[in-house]
Amino acid sequence: MTEITKYSDEELQEFKELILAKLEKAKSDYDLLKNSITHEDGNDIQDTSPNYKVLEEGASVLSKEEAGKLAQRQQKFILHLQAALQRIENNTYGICRETGKLIPKERLRAVPHATLCIDAKNSLNKKNE
Numbered sequence: 001m002t003e004i005t006k007y008s009d010e011e012l013q014e015f016k017e018l019i020l021a022k023l024e025k026a027k028s029d030y031d032l033l034k035n036s037i038t039h040e041d042g043n044d045i046q047d048t049s050p051n052y053k054v055l056e057e058g059a060s061v062l063s064k065e066e067a068g069k070l071a072q073r074q075q076k077f078i079l080h081l082q083a084a085l086q087r088i089e090n091n092t093y094g095i096c097r098e099t100g101k102l103i104p105k106e107r108l109r110a111v112p113h114a115t116l117c118i119d120a121k122n123s124l125n126k127k128n129e
Contacts, residue, residue, distance in 0.1 A: 004102060007094045011105070016088050019112045023081045026074055033071040037064050080113035087115075096120050 007015070087093040094103050098120035107114055116124065 005095070005100075006091060007102065012088050012091070012093060015093060015108060015112060016085065018109065019081050019084050019088070022112060023078065023085075026078050026081060030071060030074040030078060033067050033074060037067050037071065077113075084113040098123075 084093060094105075094108055095101070096103050096117040097115045099117060101117060103114055103117045107118060114121075
């Protein structure tokens with residue numbers, strides 16, 4: 001029996017649709033986070049109000065820092081999804097970059113931007129410990 005070395009065009013299309021949906025949601029989430037940091041979504045006086053209390057300022061700064069970290073993480077996720085789309089276009093999607101074998105569909109459905117099969121990922125994690 002021959003080992004399958006790449007996914008069919010139909011399978012790649014299924015993954016492309018999944019990734020595009022996740023990409024749209026990720027971009028929407030990123031915009032929300034960005035707006036919460038820059039206050040682009042409101043017409044309030046939050047930044048100019050003289051009634052700020054020290055604790056409120058501290059909480060606001062902490063909240064902005066957390067939102068900033070989440071926004072950076074979301075931006076990284078977007079880049080990974082875009083790279084996955086490029087791999088689909090290049091017909092290299094779903095191929096483990098360490099073993100050269102196909103990454104199981106179940107893994108790709110859960111982590112559509114994965115570039116390593118579970119075994120390779122576990123080996124990498126053990127090396128980094």
